[in-house]
Amino acid sequence: MDQESIVYGVIRDVPSSSSHELARFRLTNCNAILELGEVDMQPALLTSMFSLPSDELLSGTYQTQVIHFAASYKAVEYEWERWMSKFELLLTQMYWVSATVHLETELNGKHTFNWDATGSHHRPGDAALSVRCEWEHDVSFRYAAS
Template sequence: MQPESIVYGCIRDWPGDSMECRMRRAVNRKVLDSLPQGEAWPFIGREMFSRCEQAGAGLYQSQVIHFGASYQAIEYEWSLWVEQFENLLRRLYWASAVVHLETELNGCHTFRWDSERGYHAPHEGDLRVRCAWEREGGLRN
């Protein structure tokens, strides 16, 4: 049996006036709903994402888009996964994102994207981010 990798995390929006927030959430929903589903997605797919839509029901000021999936040894293709994730980030409104990668052989890693200005909008083109990664642990029993 091949080693399993678990990837999970969240993409955070930023607070603002209600009309602006609704517009950002609508754009983000459209982008996430356009992702491939079923067998069509090798790394990033619609089924792995979820978010709260209604104020008071898991949504206070900032919307959190959460995601997670299990893969067969994704660390060997991690650069491709990150490339697809960053392509998704380019199309979304967000303030920060975090991805946790748990591997059986190489321990746990945390990757963080923080926008330089505190937010990213899709029409801005290139990502302006700082990406840092942290590594925990080693061989798991």
């Protein structure tokens, strides 16, 4: 069987006390995700990977809308730079406070990538993004008693 990689995470939007500003932020974010479409070169970053919760309090949106996403790939770690470039391009078009991506691989362990906005939040077109990576790798071995 081929190596499977799982990618999942969240993008936290910007809480705001202004309903007009909040609507503009969320519409911009929604449009950026919809523009991904359903056709993309590998490794794909598609609209269908994302879930945008409604603005209703009882639907999981208190002050912050949490945009979550997930996908399964065939060994995406070999094309990880391309995937990250696509994801960061998406982030440059959105309003957000933070974003987290988890990459789980069979051979290279688990990686967590975090982006935090400089200042109160990121705006479309803001300067370069900065990412931090944490790596977790489980090593199992069997001790044979003699």
